[in-house]
Amino acid sequence: MFAFEPIGVIHSPFTDPGHTPIQPFRSQAEGLVEVWPQYLRGLQGLEGFSHLLLLYLFHLSAPGYELSVTPFLDDQATGLFATRYPRRPNNLGLSVVQLLALEGCCLRVGGIDILDGTPLLDLKPHIPRFDCPSGTRIGWLEGRV
């Protein structure tokens, strides 16, 4: 068992879990990633990156999870870990967002698909050489995104 403390909070226009954009149809919505002031120095140099990886908690997911789910983009059940479904063990979420501006401890970001008030656990620079392999296949999502 490991204990994690948020390093900030994510603000977005999305307050209703039923009306948050599903990732493939990402909105152009802007959001604000507020990092707690004690981490300010850790943000230096981030402005050189166009995109960030946000790691966060799906804090409004109902407790528990099903190991077999029918994704929004499919009509057949599939394994939970073959989806990005939010209700999962550890409720960890991951999104790539565009960094629009770094203003003190606040990061204005674009293309956000995250609920307002979401606890931020980590942020990392998005590095295509690490994060974007070539020759990918996407299983049940083929032709759907």
Add this chain to the structure above:
Amino acid sequence: MFAFEPIGVIHSPFTDPGHTPIQPFRSQAEGLVEVWPQYLRGLQGLEGFSHLLLLYLFHLSAPGYELSVTPFLDDQATGLFATRYPRRPNNLGLSVVQLLALEGCCLRVGGIDILDGTPLLDLKPHIPRFDCPSGTRIGWLEGRV
């Protein structure tokens, strides 16, 4: 404060934190992601995907962190959150690996850069449409990876 439980463990050839491949120079090493048996049904459909996102704990990182670090690939200090440095608040790690085979609860993966015995917290399918935006800039890493 949030409590997380591992959903499995990552086996790899790398047992020495001083000799684990740095991401940009990824080895072709193979590893084995062992998911606890109770999650078996959640893996269904994963075999259709060529690449996975592994979320894990940097369990051998020394306690604490510095907000300003000098990355291996640079000679200038930069903010911790502008790096993928393992010693960080919440010690969360993220790697994209290639899925070579799904054998029961074990996933054979390629291109691994993770220490042997690392606790697995989540795995998700890698989906280029979500995870690989175009028009990226990579700050201090430009020309280095």
